[in-house]
Amino acid sequence: MSTATPTAASNVTKFVRVPTCILKTLDQTCVDLFLQHDPKEPHVLYRDAGYPLSQDRAQGLVETCDEALFVRASDYANFSKDLANSLEKSLEDESLAPTERYEVLQFAVSLEIEQSMRMVNSDSYVANTKTLGKQISSLLNEGEVLPKDLYQIVRHDFHTFVHVTNVAGYATLLAKELGISDPSELERISVGGLLHDIGKRYIPPSILTKTGALTTKEWGIIREHPLNGYKDLCHRESINHGQLMMTYQHHEHLNGNGYPVGVASDEIHPWAKMLAVVDVFDALTGDRPYRTPATAEEAIQFIESKAGTQFDKEMVQCWASAMQQ
Numbered sequence: 001m002s003t004a005t006p007t008a009a010s011n012v013t014k015f016v017r018v019p020t021c022i023l024k025t026l027d028q029t030c031v032d033l034f035l036q037h038d039p040k041e042p043h044v045l046y047r048d049a050g051y052p053l054s055q056d057r058a059q060g061l062v063e064t065c066d067e068a069l070f071v072r073a074s075d076y077a078n079f080s081k082d083l084a085n086s087l088e089k090s091l092e093d094e095s096l097a098p099t100e101r102y103e104v105l106q107f108a109v110s111l112e113i114e115q116s117m118r119m120v121n122s123d124s125y126v127a128n129t130k131t132l133g134k135q136i137s138s139l140l141n142e143g144e145v146l147p148k149d150l151y152q153i154v155r156h157d158f159h160t161f162v163h164v165t166n167v168a169g170y171a172t173l174l175a176k177e178l179g180i181s182d183p184s185e186l187e188r189i190s191v192g193g194l195l196h197d198i199g200k201r202y203i204p205p206s207i208l209t210k211t212g213a214l215t216t217k218e219w220g221i222i223r224e225h226p227l228n229g230y231k232d233l234c235h236r237e238s239i240n241h242g243q244l245m246m247t248y249q250h251h252e253h254l255n256g257n258g259y260p261v262g263v264a265s266d267e268i269h270p271w272a273k274m275l276a277v278v279d280v281f282d283a284l285t286g287d288r289p290y291r292t293p294a295t296a297e298e299a300i301q302f303i304e305s306k307a308g309t310q311f312d313k314e315m316v317q318c319w320a321s322a323m324q325q
């Protein structure tokens, strides 16, 4: 059981931050939980593994906890199992605000994607995206989480598993703003968002996480990911044409200056045009090892400056006004 006096954790232990609202969704965890009041201060033990968090809820501690919550990096996989087990219950928990439910879902989805992206074979990744995409689209279809809320909720870091999770949510909301209301279509768009960078599985991490400028050869490898993704998905019956094009064409530009083929305007599928807008929005607002993230306003300004050349004008306008709501 946890003691009332916080215990400082060892300096050499690595920690991973988790959303604080997760405390409201778990009855207990099988890993230790830590708090950190200030990034310069050490992590302190908050609750031992197995401690009933329902007691904290009864005492209102969960509601008042305004510090950052962490688990040990070595416990991360076990923690993700805890979360996956309680996810369905959390998504139906009316006591949680829609944004809190989405924050939990967002985190759980990115953990799932992280695990399945590591596997050599992509079958389980593709299979997982079907369930996860459905959860994303059905929660966002309720209309209570707006694009601006989503921007506040998502994690702004550079990992592909976080990026595709963010993009799946953004693409679903942009599709809704553009008038797509059929739940099965929104679900397919969510899944397409989760899959669009599947071809990055073939890019060495040393290139994906490189902090310096890319060489021409490295840049060439990066540019192969839409085609590699296409090859990975094109034989699968569960993937429709729009989803396939989200993967294959999301780096194409309206004026034909994109890649991998350089197709232009109507040759680009509408779902790929949609994805291109939110893909760049998330890339710009995400943290990178070599630069600080752009604000939402700066990212919108950039996208607007490329409306009609790189991006579809109507889609840019739609995303810009949705972000201002």
Ligand SMILES: [Fe+2]
Pocket (backbone or CB within 6 Å): 196, 197, 225, 250, 251
């Ligand atoms: Fe991409």
